[in-house]
Amino acid sequence: xxxxxxxxxxRRDFIRSVMRAFxxxxxxxxxxxxxxxxxCSRSGGAxxxxxxxxxxxxxxxxxxxxxxxxxxxxxxxxxxxxxxxxIQCGRxxxxxxxxxxxVKCVHRFEMCGYCKLCFGFFQPGASSLTSAAENQxxxxxxxxxxxxxxxxxxxxxxxxxxxxxxxxxxxxxxxxNGSLVLQVRHDRCMxxxxxxxxxxCPAGAYSRVPxxxxxxxxxxxxxx
Amino acid sequence: xxxxxxxxxxxISAMTVSGENRFPKPxxxxxxxxxxxxxxxxxxxxxxxLDVVVLFCALSLAAWLVLKKRSRRGIFLLTIFxxxxxxxxxxxxxxxxxxxxxxxxxLFDNQYVLPLSAAAFFILPLVFAxxxxxxxxxxxxxxxxxxxxxxLFPVKLPLPVVQxxxxxxxxxxxxxxxxxxxxxxxxxxxxxxxxxxxxxSGELPIxxxxxxxxxxxxxxxxxxxxxxxxxxxxxNWMSRFSKWHATITPDECVKCRxxxxxxxxxxxxxxxxxxxxxxxxxxGRRLVLLLLLLPLLVVGGGWAGSRLYAVFARENAxxxxxxxxxxxxxxxxxxxxxxxxxxxGSGMKKESLYRQAAALRAGFRSGGWIFGGFLGxxxxxxxxxxxxxxxxxxxxPDRGACLSCARCFMSCPKExxxxxxxxx
Numbered sequence: 001x002x003x004x005x006x007x008x009x010x011r012r013d014f015i016r017s018v019m020r021a022f023x024x025x026x027x028x029x030x031x032x033x034x035x036x037x038x039x040c041s042r043s044g045g046a047x048x049x050x051x052x053x054x055x056x057x058x059x060x061x062x063x064x065x066x067x068x069x070x071x072x073x074x075x076x077x078x079x080x081x082x083x084x085x086x087i088q089c090g091r092x093x094x095x096x097x098x099x100x101x102x103v104k105c106v107h108r109f110e111m112c113g114y115c116k117l118c119f120g121f122f123q124p125g126a127s128s129l130t131s132a133a134e135n136q137x138x139x140x141x142x143x144x145x146x147x148x149x150x151x152x153x154x155x156x157x158x159x160x161x162x163x164x165x166x167x168x169x170x171x172x173x174x175x176x177n178g179s180l181v182l183q184v185r186h187d188r189c190m191x192x193x194x195x196x197x198x199x200x201c202p203a204g205a206y207s208r209v210p211x212x213x214x215x216x217x218x219x220x221x222x223x224x
Numbered sequence: 225x226x227x228x229x230x231x232x233x234x235x236i237s238a239m240t241v242s243g244e245n246r247f248p249k250p251x252x253x254x255x256x257x258x259x260x261x262x263x264x265x266x267x268x269x270x271x272x273x274l275d276v277v278v279l280f281c282a283l284s285l286a287a288w289l290v291l292k293k294r295s296r297r298g299i300f301l302l303t304i305f306x307x308x309x310x311x312x313x314x315x316x317x318x319x320x321x322x323x324x325x326x327x328x329x330x331l332f333d334n335q336y337v338l339p340l341s342a343a344a345f346f347i348l349p350l351v352f353a354x355x356x357x358x359x360x361x362x363x364x365x366x367x368x369x370x371x372x373x374x375x376l377f378p379v380k381l382p383l384p385v386v387q388x389x390x391x392x393x394x395x396x397x398x399x400x401x402x403x404x405x406x407x408x409x410x411x412x413x414x415x416x417x418x419x420x421x422x423x424x425s426g427e428l429p430i431x432x433x434x435x436x437x438x439x440x441x442x443x444x445x446x447x448x449x450x451x452x453x454x455x456x457x458x459x460n461w462m463s464r465f466s467k468w469h470a471t472i473t474p475d476e477c478v479k480c481r482x483x484x485x486x487x488x489x490x491x492x493x494x495x496x497x498x499x500x501x502x503x504x505x506x507x508g509r510r511l512v513l514l515l516l517l518l519p520l521l522v523v524g525g526g527w528a529g530s531r532l533y534a535v536f537a538r539e540n541a542x543x544x545x546x547x548x549x550x551x552x553x554x555x556x557x558x559x560x561x562x563x564x565x566x567x568x569g570s571g572m573k574k575e576s577l578y579r580q581a582a583a584l585r586a587g588f589r590s591g592g593w594i595f596g597g598f599l600g601x602x603x604x605x606x607x608x609x610x611x612x613x614x615x616x617x618x619x620x621p622d623r624g625a626c627l628s629c630a631r632c633f634m635s636c637p638k639e640x641x642x643x644x645x646x647x648x
Binding site for chain 1: 245246258259264265266267273322325336337340341343347350351409413414420425461462464467560563565566
């Protein structure tokens with residue numbers, strides 16, 4: 001009885017060590033692939049998705065393994081939306097995992113015409129050009145209008161009120177200078193593994209960008 | 225009025241063609257400087273490498289606490305630390321469970337760039353499981369530690385129920401891999417019940433699921449870990465072959481039965497040398513039958529999985545749009561109005577969209593075969609596993625299911641002796 005149990009035990013140990021070696025090999029191959037991918041994408045346009053172009057190791061990769069190499073990057077990336085692709089469907093306001101979306105309207109002042117009749121601010125057919133609530137396009141009244149000098153007005157976004165619906169962005173882009181754009185604000189964004197807005201974006205405007213250039217809107221980063 | 229508006233619009237559109245801005249930037253007479261919009265950067269650059277370092281340290285510490293120190297208190301403290309760090313501070317993202325999908329997508333899509341941190345979060349717990357057992361589950365995983373804190377009045381479920389429920393994670397893993405491999409969705413992240421709790425925001429159904437699972441966890445210990453977690457499947461496999469694994473007793477088992485009730489996860493195997501074994505002939509016959517059934521299950525499962533491809537494929541945005549356009553499904557097209565608008569604006573030909581969709585559907589069909597076959601294999605192996613008798617002389621942890629939580633240690637009288645709580 002004891003001898004049998006002992007034999008069973010040693011057999012089990014043997015199977016276990018063989019399987020362990022197998023698992024180790026699988027994990028080893030995986031790690032190897034990660035390290036190889038890392039090496040090949042170190043100085044390529046990793047963020048652009050084409051990790052291998054421009055890689056100094058490419059010659060070595062291409063010699064038979066190119067099809068197997070998958071890019072790996074240590075560079076941190078964050079979600080951002082491309083205003084050029086954005087169609088202002090309004091889903092940014094409703095699809096973020098946060099209660100109040102991480103996407104906000106950003107005003108690029110250097111592009112603004114400081115219009116008296118701002119298409120982003122006023123409802124179409126507003127009865128008068130005053131900041132009375134019924135004239136405003138913004139559903140939360142997040143745009144502040146301030147007189148500077150005749151006939152120029154300054155428009156600023158109150159981010160605590162902005163819900164990222166993009167209504168003002170749409171009309172400003174259609175009739176005005178397009179100085180208003182939607183952007184993911186990184187002080188709010190949770191950087192989810194799968195961005196819930198990106199999943200629902202009908203225009204495919206969302207992508208991961210390098211975290212050292214976290215904004216895609218033209219000229220926005222220069223104003224900081 | 226309307227005509228005026230149209231003219232106005234035309235004039236304005238014409239202006240965009242000619243100049244850069246429709247309304248030139250004004251020359252202010254008085255000094256005016258535009259306000260500065262703060263563009264805050266992401267929280268921290270070094271954070272992700274720090275996460276990996278903390279993960280490695282926490283795993284090492286957990287392994288030491290379970291295997292060497294044998295300290296439930298230490299594991300408990302580490303649990304609290306992990307819950308605060310990975311859970312409430314890092315908001316449970318990125319986690320090892322979700323990293324399965326990053327790795328899968330990376331394997332199938334050569335354009336996808338795998339973040340090094342995701343790779344590390346995927347592989348480190350597996351390596352540790354292969355060496356020391358599921359120490360990741362014991363004290364590092366934020367989802368596990370959150371549930372571990374809720375294990376208050378665990379009840380024992382009937383063994384058949386547990387055995388059936390333990391198949392669910394395989395289904396979840398299979399589906400998650402299928403959807404990640406086709407680049408359709410990251411279902412593990414979308415359906416994660418606890419991350420919304422860490423964030424204190426999210427969709428109501430998911431939040432409610434999290435709350436219900438936590439409340440359920442008071443009685444059924446760690447329900448997500450045992451009956452849902454897809455990463456648990458991989459850790460289970462690794463842990464079965466682990467080099468070192470937590471033992472219930474620090475010494476030789478005296479079969480006092482005191483540990484029997486200490487495990488809330490049904491992961492203690494009782495000795496069976498004293499039981500009268502089933503006659504060899506009937507057991508053998510059943511085994512042969514099950515072994516013959518296995519290929520049937522695999523093929524049948526594969527066939528069933530491939531039949532489901534149309535249902536699965538509809539989850540994919542490209543396939544959905546293509547199908548709506550192809551069938552001119554007005555209800556669907558109304559829902560996809562924005563998608564259609566973008567597609568029309570992109571200048572892409574319908575045929576090329578249809579080709580893409582067809583390729584995706586084909587991917588789902590072959591993926592469905594593999595998924596179904598995998599499930600058939602799992603079912604078959606589970607049946608064979610529960611039908612084969614392994615002789616056990618002593619109380620042992622079930623290496624696959626044991627979460628290395630160290631709860632059983634203090635129920636062992638040998639442990640008391642070792643710690644000089646009792647003498648002799």
